[in-house]
Amino acid sequence: MRGGIFPSAMFARRTGWPLEPNPLTLEIAARREKSLPIFDLTESNPTRCGLDYDATAILGALANSRSLSYEPDPRGPMPARLAVAGYYAERGAGVEPEQVFLTTSTSEAYSFAFRLLADPGDNVLVPAPSYPLFDFLTGLNDLELIRYPLDLDRGWRIQLETLRARVNVRTRAILLLHPNNPTGSFVQREELEALARLGREREIALIADEVFADYPWTKGGGAVGVERTGLVVDPERSRRVATHAAASDCLTLTLSGLSKISALPQMKLAWLVASGPDDLRRRALERLEIIADTFLSVATPLALALPRLLETRRAIQPQILKRLGRNLDWLDAKLRGGSPVRRLKAEGGWYVVLSVPAHRSDEEWAVELVRREGVLVHPGHFYDFAGEGFLVLSLLPPPEVFEASITRLLELVKRSS
Ligand SMILES: Cc1ncc(COP(=O)(O)O)c(C=O)c1O
Numbered sequence: 001m002r003g004g005i006f007p008s009a010m011f012a013r014r015t016g017w018p019l020e021p022n023p024l025t026l027e028i029a030a031r032r033e034k035s036l037p038i039f040d041l042t043e044s045n046p047t048r049c050g051l052d053y054d055a056t057a058i059l060g061a062l063a064n065s066r067s068l069s070y071e072p073d074p075r076g077p078m079p080a081r082l083a084v085a086g087y088y089a090e091r092g093a094g095v096e097p098e099q100v101f102l103t104t105s106t107s108e109a110y111s112f113a114f115r116l117l118a119d120p121g122d123n124v125l126v127p128a129p130s131y132p133l134f135d136f137l138t139g140l141n142d143l144e145l146i147r148y149p150l151d152l153d154r155g156w157r158i159q160l161e162t163l164r165a166r167v168n169v170r171t172r173a174i175l176l177l178h179p180n181n182p183t184g185s186f187v188q189r190e191e192l193e194a195l196a197r198l199g200r201e202r203e204i205a206l207i208a209d210e211v212f213a214d215y216p217w218t219k220g221g222g223a224v225g226v227e228r229t230g231l232v233v234d235p236e237r238s239r240r241v242a243t244h245a246a247a248s249d250c251l252t253l254t255l256s257g258l259s260k261i262s263a264l265p266q267m268k269l270a271w272l273v274a275s276g277p278d279d280l281r282r283r284a285l286e287r288l289e290i291i292a293d294t295f296l297s298v299a300t301p302l303a304l305a306l307p308r309l310l311e312t313r314r315a316i317q318p319q320i321l322k323r324l325g326r327n328l329d330w331l332d333a334k335l336r337g338g339s340p341v342r343r344l345k346a347e348g349g350w351y352v353v354l355s356v357p358a359h360r361s362d363e364e365w366a367v368e369l370v371r372r373e374g375v376l377v378h379p380g381h382f383y384d385f386a387g388e389g390f391l392v393l394s395l396l397p398p399p400e401v402f403e404a405s406i407t408r409l410l411e412l413v414k415r416s417s
Contacts, residue, residue, distance in 0.1 A: 014139050023363065024379065027370040039375045039405035041393040044350055046263035050398040051319050054312055058264070061308035067301040074293035076102030076271075076303045083307035084271050087261075093246035099281070101272045101288055102298045102306070106211055107137060109255040109272040112291050113207050114141040116253075116284060118172035124207070125166060125174045127158070129383040129390075131181045131209075146171070147384060155345060156185035160194050167202060174199065176208045178241060179216070182353055182383055182392040184346025186216070186240040192247070199250035205276075206252045208244030211260040214317055215324065216240075216348040240347075244275075251276035251284055258306070260350075262313045263320060269302050269309065320396070324350065327395045327402045334406060340417045341410060350396055353380070357417050358389030365391060368416070373408040 021029070031038060043049060075081060081097035088095040103109040118124065120142035126134045128147035138145040148163035150156040163174070174195055179186045187208070199206055245254040257270025274284045331352065335343055344353040354377075356365055362379035369375040380390025397405070 014142060023367050024370065027367050028376065031370055031374060037374050038370075039373070039401065039408060041375060041377045041397065041402070041405045041409070043397050043401075044394040045265065046316075046320065046396060047266060049323070049396045051263065051316060051323070053263075054315055057308065057312050057315075061305035061312075062301050064301065064304045066304055070300060072296050074289045074296065075100060076298055076306075077300070080303045080306035083310050084273070087310060088243060088245045088273070091243045091245075093243045095245050095273055095275070098285065099245075099273050099275060101274075101292050102303055103257075103270045103272060103292075104268045104297045106209065106255050106257050106259070106270045107133065108297060109253075109257070109270050110137045110207070110209075111141060112272055112288060113173065113205075113253045113255070114138070114143060115291050116287055117205050118143050122170045122172045123168070124172060125163060127175065127177060127180060129180075129183060129380065129385045130175075130177055132382050132384075134175070143172075144170070148174075149386065150180065150183060150185065152344070152386075155347075156180065156183040157188065158191050158195075160191065163195075164198060167198070167204065171202070171204055173205045173207050176206060176244065178208055178210045178244065179212050179346075179348040181212065181349055182351040182378075183344070184212075184217070184349040184351065184353075186213075186347050187244075188239045189241055190239070192241050192244070193249075196247065196249035196252075200277075204250075206244065206247065206250060208247075208252060208254045210243060210245075210254055210256045212349040213243065213256065214261055214313065215321065215350060217324070217328070217346065245273045247275050248277065251280045253284075258309055261317075262309055263316045264309060264312070267302060267305075267309060269298065269306060320350075323399075324395045326399055327397070328352065330399065330403060331406060334410065339410060339414070341413050344390075350394055351392055352395055354391045354393065356389050356391055356413055358387065360416070361388050362390055365389075365413075369409060369412055373412050375405050375408045375412070377409070 078097060080102055081100040084100045085095045085097050103112060123144035123146050124138060125146050125148050127150050134145055146166050148166055149159045151159050176187050195206060198204065243254065244252050252275050254273040255270065258267050259265035274281055274288060331343060335341055340357050342355045344355060346352060362381055366377055366379040369377060378392040380392060383392060
C-alpha cells in the first residue's frame with residue numbers, strides 16, 4: 001500500500017518524531033541559499049573555533065603497536081581505566097579501575113545507564129532547563145522523561161520539593177548536570193545530600209553528567225579559570241560538589257569524556273564510573289559488565305590512546321578558559337549601560353544565557369535575528385526554559401566572530417525594543 005494510510009506501521013513508535021523543519025531551520029536555509037553570511041553564536045564544536053591543538057601529541061597517541069592485537073575487555077583496557085582513575089584522583093576522588101567503563105560517547109554512557117536501571121515505561125527525572133538531547137536519549141530507550149525545575153531566582157538551584165513531588169513508583173534515576181548546559185549551574189553539596197537520601201529511600205539512582213566540570217568560572221563570570229589556580233576564593237565554589245564519582249550514599253553513575261575535557265569530540269571516547277554503597281555498586285558493576293560486553297564498542301586504538309589524549313587537556317583547557325573569559329568579559333562590558341539585554345549569572349560551562357524583552361517569543365527572536373542580521377542563536381525553548389525571552393549562545397567562537405555577532409544581535413534588539 002502506498003501513500004501512508006498506515007504511515008507508521010513500518011516503524012517503531014519511538015521513531016515517530018516530527019521531522020518537518022522548524023521556522024528557524026527554514027530561515028537559515030533561506031539565508032544559505034542566498035549565500036548570505038551566518039554569524040554563528042551556536043558554534044560549540046571546539047575543533048572549529050581556532051584553538052591551537054597539539055597535533056603531534058594527538059596523532060602520536062593513536063600510534064600504538066598494542067593496537068595490532070585484539071584483547072577485548074568489556075570495561076576497556078586497564079591503562080585507559082587507570083588514566084580515568086588518575087583524572088578523578090586529581091579531584092580528590094578515589095576511583096578504582098573496576099568502577100570505570102569506557103564508552104564511545106557520553107550519549108552511549110547514558111544508554112548503558114538507562115539499560116541498567118530502567119524498564120520500558122519507567123521514567124527518569126531531568127532538570128529544566130537543560131540539554132535537548134535528553135528527549136531523544138530517553139525516547140530511544142523507551143523511557144518517560146519527567147522534568148524537575150531549576151530555580152532561576154536562586155541561581156538555578158534545584159527545586160527539591162517539586163522534584164520530590166514528581167518522583168513516582170516508576171522513577172528509576174535522577175539526572176544531575178554538573179555544571180548544567182545551558183544554565184552553567186553546579187550541583188551544591190546540600191542538594192546532592194538531599195538527593196542521595198531520596199535515592200536511598202526510594203531506590204533511585206543518580207546519573208551525574210560532568211562533561212563541563214573542568215570549566216568553572218569565577219563568581220559572577222569574568223576572569224574565567226582564575227579560581228582553578230586557587231587565586232580567588234569563591235564562597236559559592238566551596239559549596240559545590242567536587243565530583244559525583246566519589247559518591248557513596250546512593251548508587252551513582254558519573255559520566256564524562258574527551259569531547260569536552262580534552263575538546264576532542266571527534267575521538268568519540270567517554271566513560272561511566274559507578275559508585276555507591278558496596279553491595280549496590282558490586283551488583284551494578286556485574287550488570288554493566290554484561291551490557292558493555294554485548295557491544296564492546298570502543299575501538300582498541302582509541303582506548304589505548306586515552307591516557308595521552310586525556311593529558312592533552314593540560315594544553316587545551318587553559319586556551320578554552322581564556323576564550324570563555326575573554327568573550328564573557330567583552331559581552332559584559334557591552335551590556336553595561338542600559339542595554340535591554342541581560343546576561344544571566346552562571347558558574348561555568350561553555351554557554352551563556354541572555355534575557356531579551358519578552359514581547360516576542362524566543363523563537364521569534366531567533367528567527368528575526370537570522371532574517372535581519374544573519375545571527376544564529378538557540379531559542380530558550382530548545383532547552384525547556386519556563387518562560388519566553390531567553391536566548392542561548394556559545395562562548396567558544398573566536399573573538400572576532402563573537403564580537404561581530406553580538407554587536408548585530410544587540411543592534412537588532414535595540415531597534416525592536
Ligand atoms: C551536558 C552534555 N552532556 C553530554 C554531551 C555530549 O557528550 P559526548 O560528545 O561525549 O556524547 C554534551 C554535548 O554538548 C552536553 O552538553
